[in-house]
Structures are given as structure tokens and as C-alpha cells.
Amino acid sequence: MDLRLHDDSESIPIIIEMTNNGSIQIEDSCLGHDQTVREQDPNQNNDPGNRQTFKFSKISNRKKIVLIFCGLANFMTTCAKALLIPFFPVKAARKGMGIFMIGFVFSVYQLVVFMASPVIGKYMTRIGVKFVYLSGVFVGGSCAILFGTLDKGPDGICFIVMSILVRCVEALGFAAFMTASMTLISSEFPNHVGSVLALLKTCSGIGLMIGPIIGGFLYDLGGYGLPFYTLGVVNLLFGVVFWKFIPNVKHDNNKTVHNKSIFHLFRSFLLVFSMCVVFLVLAELNVMFSTLAIHLNQLDISASNIGFMNAILALVYIVTTPVAGYLTDVKNLPSTLIIIGQFVGFLFCLLNGPSHFIPFIKASVWSIGVALFLCGVYFGCLLAPAMKCMVNGALQLGYERNADTCALVSGLFNSAFALGGFVGPIAGGAMIQERTCIRLCITVSRSLICFSIRRGNFIH
DSSP states (O other): OEEEEEOTTTOOEEEEEEOTTSEEEEEETTTTEEEEEEOOOTTOOOOGGGOOOOOGGGSOHHHHHHHHHHHHHHHHHHHHHTTTTTTHHHHHHHTTOOHHHHHHHHHHHHHHHHHHHHHHHHHHHHHOHHHHHHHHHHHHHHHHHHHTTGGGSOSTHHHHHHHHHHHHHHHHHHHHHHHHHHHHHHHHOTTOHHHHHHHHHHHHHHHHHHHHHHHHHHHHHHOSHHHHHHHHHHHHHHHHHHHHHSOOOOOOOOHHHHHSOGGGGGGOHHHHHHHHHHHHHHHHHHHHHHHHHHHHHTTTOOHHHHHHHHHHHHHHHHHHHHHHHHHHHTSOOHHHHHHHHHHHHHHHHHHHTTOTTOTTSOOOHHHHHHHHHHHHHHHHHHHHHHHHHHHHHHHHTTOOSSHHHHHHHHHHHHHHHHHHHHHHHHHHHHHHHHTOHHHHHHHHHHHHHHHHHHTGGGOO
């Protein structure tokens, strides 16, 4: 745009031009120089002196409602996801399902989330963020109820096929809900993405920790169906409440974003690197989960103590995640957190074996306990800064800070998250037979540490 203004007294032309990067260039022909004034995006807060700590009491009622219900929904959906861990393998084995297929029922959930999340993120704002969010909650609750009826069907192939189908549909609902949830918080809290995401991940961590406890208790109380019926009905009731209180997200109808392929975002090194961090964190975590029981059994540790060891990781993660969110948003330290997280992950891999690099430390309860503590710190340090870096990577490519961009980035984040969850258990089972698990994890951590330091100036 080229707009010429004239001063009536001296007839001096002043040219005001809107440049492509969103700035206003003012040319004064009398003075012979340009002035450039950049439009300030009200949603951006790039001045370190203006950054404020996220405080629940200071936000509007609308944002409080969004945060509370997103937190509750994250807790309920992850709780329902982890519900079947204590009893399903035993029940499935009685119904004629082999060990490999039991593992596949768990893994296929993550595979579907990996494939569906980017597509949902691409088209979410056209469909409606609120509609996608609520559809995910309702589908998840309905599938939980359906899963509770599978024990009444015939054994063998029918049970296997129906289990896989119901888990796949449930995973579609989970992908829709999680992508919409992250889009909501990114749109409502653009300056506190790390802090709010950390709070939601804390709710998810609590759900994953409590879900197996609730599932085991309800299974002992009323059999196979009761845990699924209870959580399914609760999810459906919450969905009705969410319909009333979850706000609509404004759609900017940005054709530029819609016409671009999802793969256009992969031009950003920052975004791709952050996705790799998320994938590898989840892969290493699930490698550990899939092999920990076997590792601890070699030390003659009881099942109850194994559960307590897992609780160490969950508790440390719940404490660490909000701290990482604060440091990401207020102190603007995403690159520092990623580098620290990789160092902590390296130490975790050393102690979890322990590695042959430290022959003076033998496998024991205390060494594995310290390793799990470090794993909780490792996991908690990386998710919030990785999401913030992915958003920044999209902005560097020229994407606007709006619901469309948040939906695309959220879909890719959830996709990387789920891919790590899918690959981890399979890789863990394969590698433990060759005893290469710990060495591979150490190699990956070493590589990421070096890469993080080398490109650390790019992670801002």
C-alpha cells in the first residue's frame, strides 16, 4: 500500500508504505531518510522486561473456565486411557490373545494418534475447534463403554479384532481432543503457552498415575466392565458440561495457511528439531516402561515395589513440568532447558543399566531409583519448551499467531508425541533381547546434547 500525504503549508510529500513483513515505512522526501515503525501484535510479548509470571488469579473468567475444563478433560481422558493397564493383559490372555497382540492393542492407539493428529490440526479451524474438542470427548467416552462390553463376546479372533477396532476409534477421539485442547490454550494464552501446557501435562500425568489405580480398584469391585462403564459415563457427562462452558475460537479464514501443505512447516529447523526432541523423549520413556519390570525382576523386587518405583517418576514429572513452563515463558529459556534436559537424559540412561561406561556402579534398587528420578526431570524439562520452540519455528516462517497456526503446530506436536509412544515399546522389546537398549539410548542422548549445543543459538 502506498499512501501520499501533503502538508498544506509547505506541500512536502510524505509516503507511507506497508511492507510485506508487517511494518510501516514512512519516507519524508524533505529530510531524505526513512523511518520504519513495526506494528505491535497485542498477542506478542517479546520484551523481556514485560514478561509476567502466569497467575491464575489475574486472568479473565473466560480464560479460567477454559483452563479448568481443559485440565479436567486432560485428566479424565488420560485416566481412561491408562485404565486397562492393570487387568487387560490378563483378561485378554484368557480370551485367546497372544502377547504380541496384547502389545499391539496398546501400541495401535499411539499409531492412530500419530497419523490422525496432523490431519485434524490442518482442518480443525474449518470444522470448528469447539466441535472437534467436544467430539473427541464424546467419542472417547463412548468407546470406553464399548470396550467394557468386549468380554461378553466370543473368544479368539473376534475379541482381538473388536479390541483393535474400538481402540482405533477411541484413539481418533483422543487425537481430536488433544489437538483441540492445545489449540485452545495456545489461542487463549499466547504469551504463556509453556506455563499453561505444563499445567495440562501435569493433569495428564496425574491421570496416568491414578488411572491404573482406579482401574484395578473398580475391576476388583465389579469385574471387567465396571472400570470402563464408570469412566465412560463420567466422560460423557463432562462432555455435556463442556458444551456449555467451552468458548468458540475465532477463525481468521486465512487462505494462505489453508493453501499451504503441512510439510511447509518442516522448512523450519527449529520446529523439526523440537519434534525430534519430543519423539525421542517419548520413545526413550516407553522403552524404559516396556523393559523396567523385567529389569527389576532380576533384582527380586516385588510387584508392589515396582509400582512404587514407577510412582517416583510420575511425582517428579508432576513437580518438574510447571517449573519448566515458568522458565520457558517468564525467563525465556527454552534452549537452555532442552540442553539441560538432554544432559539429564544422558545421566538417566547411564544409571538405568547401569551402563558399561560406569563399571563401578552395579544394578541395585538405589541406582534404578535415582535413574527414575532423573527420568522424571528429563521428561518434565522438555515438553513445554519444545512446544514453545515449535510455535516460534512456525512464526519464523511467516505464519501468523492465530488459531490456524496453533492447530497445525498442535497436530504436529501430538503426532511426534504419539510416534514416540508407538515406537518405544516395540523398540524396547526388540532391543532388550540383544542388550543394546541402554547403549542406543546413550548414543541418542549424546547426539542430541552435541546437536543442542551446536545449534543452541538457533533455539529461541
